[in-house]
Amino acid sequence: MKFVVLALLATVATAAPQYAAPAPAASRYGDSSEEVPITRHDFILGDYGGYKLDVKTGNGIVVSQSGSPDGPEGAVVKTGEYSYTAPDGTPVVVKFVADENGFQPQSDLLPVAPAFPHPIPQFVLDQIAFAAEEDARKKSAPSRSYGAP
Secondary structure (H helix, E strand, O other): OOHHHHHHHHHHHHHOOOOOOOOOOOOOEOOOOOOOEEEEEEEEEEHHHHHEEEEOOOOOEEEEEEEOOOOOHHHHHEEEEEEEOOOOOOOEEEEEEEEOEEEEEOOOOOOOOOOOOOOOHHHHHHOOOOOOOOHHHHHOEEEOOOOOO
């Protein structure tokens, strides 16, 4: 009896459908498996942790950056730029600085917040100032919830 149950279990296990990993989705920018040659790669390690990197690829991507541990507590500060051609043919150039204030890119193609549509009325500014004063008074006033019995 045990043999029959074991044989039945083995039959069910082998008859179960086998699943394969799904194929990767095609990129809208072309075949991602295309090999692009690196036509230039210069990396210079400087004294005291500084470096300079220049890379150029066969499809027009150019990266140039340098860094040094000039930030607070020896953090590396990086400056540089990268460029490429967007799928629609637009040339993209991004200059950047990465330091204690984070990554700060600059490019004509980056979105810019619109200007505020109108000046803030004075009564609104007065109300904001009043609320700030009120908050400051609440924080500096002694608490009445705890005291001597």
